[in-house]
Amino acid sequence: xxxxxxxxxxxxxxxxxxxxxxxxxxxxxxxxxxxxxxxxxxxxxxxxxxxxxxxxxxxxxxxxxxxxxxxxxxxxxxxxxxxxxxxxxxxxxxxxxxxxxxxxxxxxxxxxxxxxxxxxxxxxxxxxxxxxxxxxxxxxxxxxxxxxxxxxxxxxxxxxxxxxxxxxxxxxxxxxxxxxxxxxxxxxxxxxxxxxxxxxxxxxxxxxxxxxxxxxxxxxxxxxxxxxxxxxxxxxxxxxxxxxxxxxxxxxxxxxxxxxxxxxxxxxxxxxxxxxxxxxxxxxxxxxxxxxxxxxxxxxxxxxxxxxxxxxxxxxxxxxxxxxxxxxxxxxxxxxxxxxxxxxxxxxxxxxxxxxxxxxxxxxxxxxxxxxxxxxxxxxxxxxxxxxxxxxxxxxxxxxxxxxxxxxxxxxxxxxxxxxxxxxx
Numbered sequence: 001x002x003x004x005x006x007x008x009x010x011x012x013x014x015x016x017x018x019x020x021x022x023x024x025x026x027x028x029x030x031x032x033x034x035x036x037x038x039x040x041x042x043x044x045x046x047x048x049x050x051x052x053x054x055x056x057x058x059x060x061x062x063x064x065x066x067x068x069x070x071x072x073x074x075x076x077x078x079x080x081x082x083x084x085x086x087x088x089x090x091x092x093x094x095x096x097x098x099x100x101x102x103x104x105x106x107x108x109x110x111x112x113x114x115x116x117x118x119x120x121x122x123x124x125x126x127x128x129x130x131x132x133x134x135x136x137x138x139x140x141x142x143x144x145x146x147x148x149x150x151x152x153x154x155x156x157x158x159x160x161x162x163x164x165x166x167x168x169x170x171x172x173x174x175x176x177x178x179x180x181x182x183x184x185x186x187x188x189x190x191x192x193x194x195x196x197x198x199x200x201x202x203x204x205x206x207x208x209x210x211x212x213x214x215x216x217x218x219x220x221x222x223x224x225x226x227x228x229x230x231x232x233x234x235x236x237x238x239x240x241x242x243x244x245x246x247x248x249x250x251x252x253x254x255x256x257x258x259x260x261x262x263x264x265x266x267x268x269x270x271x272x273x274x275x276x277x278x279x280x281x282x283x284x285x286x287x288x289x290x291x292x293x294x295x296x297x298x299x300x301x302x303x304x305x306x307x308x309x310x311x312x313x314x315x316x317x318x319x320x321x322x323x324x325x326x327x328x329x330x331x332x333x334x335x336x337x338x339x340x341x342x343x344x345x346x347x348x349x350x351x352x353x354x355x356x357x358x359x360x361x362x363x364x365x366x367x368x369x370x371x372x373x374x375x376x377x378x379x380x381x382x383x384x385x386x387x388x389x390x391x392x393x394x395x396x397x398x399x400x401x402x403x404x405x406x407x408x409x410x411x412x413x414x415x416x417x418x419x420x421x422x423x424x425x
Contacts, residue, residue, distance in 0.1 A: 014118065015386040016111060017128040018104065020093055021158020021183060021342060024383040025111035028126065028390035032376065033383050035115030040234065041103045042074030042087045073103065075110040080234065083205040085226035089234040093159070126390040128382050150329045151336040154318065154353070154369075155382070156289070156343035158183045161314065163321040165333055175324035177317040180307050181292050183244075183343035184237070190248075190285045191240045192300030194276070202272045203235035209273075219272050243268050247278045248286050249347035252355070255280075255287035255294065286346055289314050290356065315356040334361055339371035340381035 013028035018039055026033035074080060074087065092103035112120050150167045163177040191201060205224065209217040247266045253259075257280070265277035288294045292311035295301050301308075312320065322333045337357070339350055354369040361367055372378050 013124040013126055013390040014112065014116065015126045015128075015383055015390055016108065017380075017383040017386060018093075018107060019128075019157055019342075019382070020091070020160065023107055023111055024380055025116060026383065026387065027116075028387050030387055031384070032380055033387075035111050036380075037076045037110070037115070038080055039093070039107060040080070040089050040091050041106060042080050042084065042231070043090050043103075044072045044074075044084060044087050046070045046072055073106045075106050076114065081204075083224060083227060083231065083235075085224070086228060087231050088228050089230040091159075124390070126386050128386055150332040151338055152318065152322065152333045153338045153340060154314070154344070156182065156314075156339070156341040156349075158342060161289070161317070161341075161343070163317045165321055165325050165329075167325070167329055172325055175321045177312070177321040179292070179311045179314075179317060181289060181295075181311050183241070183341075185295070185304070185307075186248075186285050186288055186343070187237050187241045187244055188304075189288055189295055189298050189301060190244055190281060191236055193281050193285070193298050194240070194243075196299040199276050201236045201239055201270070202274075203232055203239070204271050205235065207272050217273075239271060243278065244285065245345070247282050249282065250286040250289070250349045250352040251283040252348070252352065254291060255284050260284065286349070289343070289349070290352065314353055315360055318353075318357060319360060331365060334365040335368045337367070337369045339369055340378060342379045344371060344381075345375040345378045 015024075015026060015028050015033070017024040017033070021039060022036055023039040024033035025035040074082075074084070080089070090100070090103065092098060092100040092107065098104055108120070112118050150165070153162075153164045153166060155162045155164070159180075160182045161179045165172045165175045194201060202221075205222070205227070207219050207221050210220045212218045247268055251260070260280040260283055263280050263283065265279045266282060267275050267277055269275045284294060288308075290313045292308045292313060295308040296305050318337065322330050325333060334357075337353075339353070344350075350369050350371045354367060357367045357369070372381065377384060
C-alpha cells in the first residue's frame with residue numbers, strides 16, 4: 001500500500017487503486033469503491049491531425065508546425081465508449097509500473113473531480129501500489145504496508161499475476177514472483193480462439209439496429225475508416241471479457257483436448273444479436289493460468305509464444321515464492337494464501353489452486369487458500385484493504401503532510417496539486 005496526504009483535518013480519506021485493468025476510487029471505511037472505470041486512456045495526437053488537415057488544405061505544401069507531443073486525452077467508461085477518429089487506447093503503466101504520469105494525473109482527475117466530486121486539496125489520499133514497484137516509483141509516492149501475520153498474497157490482476165509473501169508488515173521482496181499472464185492475456189486468448197472458429201466479435205460502434213418491421217430488426221454494418229486498431233481491440237476486449245466472466249471456469253483437473261472435446265456447449269448472445277456457443281474454451285482459457293504453454297496451442301497467439309514459454313503456472317509460482325522465504329515461516333505461508341484481484345473472481349479458481357498445491361507441496365504443509373465468497377470483494381480486495389486501513393484510528397498519525405518530504409512525497413503532491421491548477425487539454 002502507498003499513501004500520501006494533502007490534508008487530514010476531519011475529512012474523509014480517499015482510497016485510489018490504479019490497477020492495470022481498472023481504476024477504483026472511493027471513501028475510506030466503505031465496503032466498495034464508488035467509482036470503477038478502465039485504467040486505459042484514449043489519446044488523439046492533435047499534431048498528426050492538424051498536419052493531415054493542413055496537408056489537405058495546402059494541396060501538398062508544407063504543413064504548419066505544431067508543438068511536439070500535443071495530445072487530447074479521454075478518460076472513463078463514457079468517453080472511451082464513444083468512438084473517435086484516430087483515437088488510440090493506451091495504458092499509463094507497463095508491468096505494473098507507471099510510464100506516463102500525465103495519463104495518471106488525468107485518471108486521478110477523473111476519479112476525484114468527476115466521479116467523487118471532491119477537491120484533491122481537501123482530502124487525505126491513500127493510493128495502492130504493486131509490491132514490485134521500484135525505489136524510483138516509491139519516491140514518486142511513498143510506501144507504506146501493514147499486516148500482522150505471515151501470509152502469501154496471490155494477486156491475479158488484469159495485466160499480470162503477482163505472488164508476494166508478507167511477514168511482520170513487510171513484503172519479502174526477494175521472494176516475490178510475477179507472471180505476465182493475467183486477465184487481459186486470457187481475454188486475448190479467448191478472442192483469438194473465437195476468431196479462429198469463424199466467430200466475429202463486432203464492436204458496438206461497428207453496427208446499428210434498423211427496424212424493418214414492427215418488432216423485427218436488421219443489423220446494418222457501419223464503416224469508420226479512421227478508427228484505430230487499438231480502439232477496435234479495446235471494444236472487442238470489453239465484449240470478450242464479459243464472455244469470459246459469464247461462461248468460463250477453472251477446470252477441476254489439468255486441461256487436455258481429449259477429455260473436453262465433447263463438453264456441453266454454453267450459449268452467449270453478442271451485442272449484435274448473434275448467439276454463439278462456447279465449448280471447451282470455457283475450461284481451456286482459464287487453465288492457461290495453471291499451464292501457460294496452453295496459449296501456444298491457440299491460433300493467433302503466436303506472437304506471445306515467448307511470454308507463455310517463460311511464464312510459470314500459478315501453483316509453481318506459489319511454491320517457488322514460499323521456498324525463497326525463511327524455512328521458519330514456510331508452514332504459516334502455506335496455511336494463509338490470500339487470493340485477490342479481478343481474475344481471482346473466476347469460478348472454481350480457488351478450489352483448483354488449493355487442489356494443485358496440496359498435490360505439489362511438502363507433505364507436512366497444511367495448505368489453505370483463502371478468498372472471499374463474494375466475487376465483488378475479490379475484485380476490489382486491494383481497494384477494500386486500503387479502505388479499512390485508512391479508516392483505522394491508529395493509522396491517522398501516519399499520514400504525510402506537505403512538510404514531510406521523506407521518500408519524495410513532495411513529488412507526488414505536486415502531481416496531485418497540478419490537478420487543481422491545470423485544465424485538461
